[in-house]
Amino acid sequence: MTTASPPSPAPSNAYQILLVGLLSLNFGIVFFDRNALNFLMPFVKPEFGLSNEQVGLIQSGLSLTWALAAFGIGRLSDAIRNRKLLLVLSTLTFSVCSFLTGLAQGFALLLGARLLMGAAEGGVMPISHAMVAEGVSPERRGIAQGIAQNLGSNLLGSFVAPVLLVSFAAAYGWREAFYLAGVPGLISAGLIWLLIREPEMAQRPVREPAAGGAGLGLLANRNVLICALMSVLLVSYVVVCWVFMPLYLTETRGYAPKVMQWLMGTLGLSAALGSFLVSGLSDRIGRRPVMIATPLIGALLPLSAMFLFGPTWLLAAAFFIGWGLNGILPLVMATVPSESVKPLHIATALGLCMGAGELIGGVLTPWAAGRAADATNLAAPLWIMLGLAIAAAFCAAWLKETAPALRDRPGRLRPSARRDGQGEPSSSG
Structure with a gap:
């Protein structure tokens, strides 16, 4: 039997924009x-x-601790119901880890700094998506979570980072570039503490646990299981690209670091645009068709890197289109899982999907791709990317539709299917 706390006024549009914008930053x-x-x-x-x-192992180590933190801190935030405090502490800690990376004197210390960074960063996105799911109107959830996960992460992480840090390292040294990278997080932690409010316990719905329980029991939900599998495949694709594409472009294709930084920066611009277009399109035409088509487009990226020769701008255009795959990551890790379980378990479901991607895709795949590159050449990781994209499209075909615009259309789904698939069950649920 479902009980609920007294209804509270929905956050204003201005606050919803502030919330999404600051979490995206x-x-x-x-x-x-x-x-x-x-x-x-x-x-x-x-x-x-x-x-x-060893290059792959460093990324694998970060992904391992990221995965454990994503699941553990996601569950912790559901349990203690104080998301803001956990988010601020995580932000301060990963900023300090950036300084530690710059101080590393060898492989072991470099690996240790990245292990600590993964533990600090892993809980940020489950907490952020849970705050968006609680604080943003359901009809805007897809685009809001797309912006929260993809806009800032790709403008800063995939565009500004290569352009700024490579130039800074060339001028002043790579250690100094890591010291520079640690400063923005300190500022962001202060803004979150001052501007984002923690909803009161009384404002949150209190419901009976969903069928299948919490934790790993959420994998009994078909959408959660498929999203966890897709997360493994897509995180593998993205991490392999981040780790080995810069080396492939400089060592195999022979591009100078300054050319490489702009080609990699193109990926950031693509995904920033996709945070609006891909997630927004899924609000209109449905999650499932978008999540099937976009991985197939992602196959263009590794193929163009290996076989497209000609003007650099043409390769950049192919990179821009192919990286559109990144636009469905918020759907896989946040939107569909949050629309498929009861509100009491949202952060846990999100942590499970993100944690699976990092634990399997982020940990094993970079190491395996590095070994394959040492055994053959640096094209091996790109062939792995191609296979991952095709497999993700196949998995998406088995999803149940959860977009509110389609799910709530009269006659679209049977009542039982509607109760199973939506994040906010009916009063009879």
Whole structure:
């Protein structure tokens, strides 16, 4: 039987915009720090004499602790119901870890700094998406979560990071670039503390647990299971690209670091635009068709990197289109899971999907891609990316539609299916 606290006024449109904008900025800083080492690796790798396998292991280590934190901190925020405090503490900690990366003197210390950074950053997105799900109107949830996850992370993490940090490292040194990367998070933590409010306990719905319980039991929900599988595939694709594409472009294709930084920056612009277009399109035509088509478009990126020769702008255009795959990550990790479970378990479901992606895709795939590159050449990771994109499209075909515009259309779904698929069950649920 479902009980609920007295209804409270919905947040104003101005506050919803502030909430999404600030959370997007903060997650952008997360990826600015996370991706810094990938873009600076052409400077770090020769200084430390790293192999491709060691390069992959550094990323795998960060992904391991990120995955554990995503699930653990997601559940903790559901339990203690104080999301803002956890978010501020996580932001302060990962900023300090950026400074520690700059102080590293060898492979072991570099790996240790990235392990700590993953533990600090992993909980940021589950908490942020849970705050968006609670604070933004349901009809805007898709585009809001798309902006929260993709706009800032790609403008800062995939565009500003390569352009700014590579230039800064060339002028002043790669260690100094990491010190620079640690500053924005300190500012963001202060803004979150001052401007974002923590909803009162009485404002939140209190419901009976969903069928299948919480934690790993949420995998009994078909959409949660498929989103966890897609998260593994898509995180693998994205992380392999971040880690090995800069090396492929500089070592195999022979591009100078300044050309590489702009080609990688193109990915950030693509995903920033996709945070509006892809997520917004899914609000209109449905999550499922968008999540099937977009991974197939992502196959263009590795193919163009290997086989497209000609003007650099043409390769940049292919990168821009192919990275559109990144636009469905918020749907996979946040929107569809949050629309498929009861509100009491939203952050746990999000942490489960994100954690699965990082734990399997983020940990194992970079290491495996590095070993394959050492055994053959740097094209091996790009062939892995191609296979991952095709597999993700196949998985998406099995999803149940959750977009409110389609789900709530009269006659669209049977009542039982509607109760199973939506994040806010009917009063009979």
